[in-house]
Amino acid sequence: MGLPDFAPLIFLSLIAGSVARPLYPLPSKAGNDNRQPLQTSRAYNIAHRGSNGEIPEETAAAYMRAIDEGADFIETDISSTKDGVLICFHDVTLDETTDIAEHKEFRNRKRTYEVQGFNITGFFTVDFTLEELKTLRVKQRYSFRDQQYNGKFQIITFEEFIAIALDAPRVVGIYPEIKSPVFVNQHVKWPGSKKFEDEFVQTLKKYGYGGSYMSKNWSKQPVFIQSFAPTSLVYISNMTDSPKIFLIDDVTIPTQDTNQSYWEITSDAYLDFIKDYVVGIGPWKDTIVPVVNNYLQTPTDLVARTHARNLQVHPYTFRSENSFLHYDFHQDPFMEYDYWINKIGVDGLFTDFTGSLHNYQELASPLHEDDRDDKKSSGLLHKIALLVSPFSKSRV
Numbered sequence: 001m002g003l004p005d006f007a008p009l010i011f012l013s014l015i016a017g018s019v020a021r022p023l024y025p026l027p028s029k030a031g032n033d034n035r036q037p038l039q040t041s042r043a044y045n046i047a048h049r050g051s052n053g054e055i056p057e058e059t060a061a062a063y064m065r066a067i068d069e070g071a072d073f074i075e076t077d078i079s080s081t082k083d084g085v086l087i088c089f090h091d092v093t094l095d096e097t098t099d100i101a102e103h104k105e106f107r108n109r110k111r112t113y114e115v116q117g118f119n120i121t122g123f124f125t126v127d128f129t130l131e132e133l134k135t136l137r138v139k140q141r142y143s144f145r146d147q148q149y150n151g152k153f154q155i156i157t158f159e160e161f162i163a164i165a166l167d168a169p170r171v172v173g174i175y176p177e178i179k180s181p182v183f184v185n186q187h188v189k190w191p192g193s194k195k196f197e198d199e200f201v202q203t204l205k206k207y208g209y210g211g212s213y214m215s216k217n218w219s220k221q222p223v224f225i226q227s228f229a230p231t232s233l234v235y236i237s238n239m240t241d242s243p244k245i246f247l248i249d250d251v252t253i254p255t256q257d258t259n260q261s262y263w264e265i266t267s268d269a270y271l272d273f274i275k276d277y278v279v280g281i282g283p284w285k286d287t288i289v290p291v292v293n294n295y296l297q298t299p300t301d302l303v304a305r306t307h308a309r310n311l312q313v314h315p316y317t318f319r320s321e322n323s324f325l326h327y328d329f330h331q332d333p334f335m336e337y338d339y340w341i342n343k344i345g346v347d348g349l350f351t352d353f354t355g356s357l358h359n360y361q362e363l364a365s366p367l368h369e370d371d372r373d374d375k376k377s378s379g380l381l382h383k384i385a386l387l388v389s390p391f392s393k394s395r396v
Helices: 008-016 060-068 104-109 158-166 181-187 196-206 216-220 230-236 268-274 302-307 333-344 354-364 369-373 375-395
Strands: 044-047 073-080 086-088 111-115 118-122 173-178 225-227 244-248 280-283 348-351
Touching: 044 060, 044 354, 060 073, 060 158, 073 158, 073 196, 086 158, 086 196, 111 181, 158 173, 158 196, 173 196, 173 230, 181 196, 196 230, 225 230, 230 244, 268 302, 280 302, 333 348, 333 354, 348 354
Parallel strands: 044 073, 044 348, 073 173, 173 225, 225 244, 244 280
Antiparallel strands: 073 086, 111 118
């Protein structure tokens, strides 16, 4: 697929690489009542940092591509600049996914900070203004992925990210993460003693995001707010009723703000506590189904216990390359989607390859009413999906 109809001019302007903010406009004032609504009948297709399997992560082009490929939600990580502007960027440092090393004017900005108990050295986003960050260009994180777009796109702001979703030709949800809030609040100060979380929620409200899960307001502008920091989710619960997702890391990594273990935060007692603040959890998928020597083991009961509390489960991250697929799936991402959606029963999937997941779901569980109601037809399409998937990998 090509980029959507609304994107060509913007795409070219981004490639041009001007120092100023990209020409992509902030959200238009046009009504969106006539747009195709968000689907809610099957697991959510969550574009992890955009369609970053194809285009460098967290860029406008990656998000546009994901929308074009059928994403239900576009996911992003929200951090901050030195001057308090919220940006879409995953790492606390710029080293791995930008060309910061080529900018001699910033050579003296390298620092060592403690982040979640570890000393990290590099060029930190919190030490640069937005104007300075806009001079950088983003590159692909993984060397085995397409490198042709390296150096063509800028870091974008949270507002620019919102603009892409609101001006999409159909209703597309956003899935922003309050990223490393403890670290950001240590290094960035906003007027009036505001915190990172305050600025984050204020931005969402500014563009009309609000409303409980599946409410009328939410359905018009869907959003899930996510964080690995439970205190951030509890803090903003008094500021917004937008649905929240508690992210859960590997079993070896404690929470970044409360220093709780994986076993504590997945206990029945903790799920009973957190359910008052969130609508679901987002665990790393290998904690739901343990893996030994790249083979799946017996699934845990985490999904069942979470569903018993009427909470959703959105695991991460699904990647279609053979290096990420467990041996059980025989180099076939469609088999992996089938396993997680139909056997494990998850409610959404964070994926680097939005188009691949969308193609699988259109074949296995199409949204057309006739197909949805006809179980035989749906079953046949599901079998066809598994048969044709080996020939689909070239499009992933």
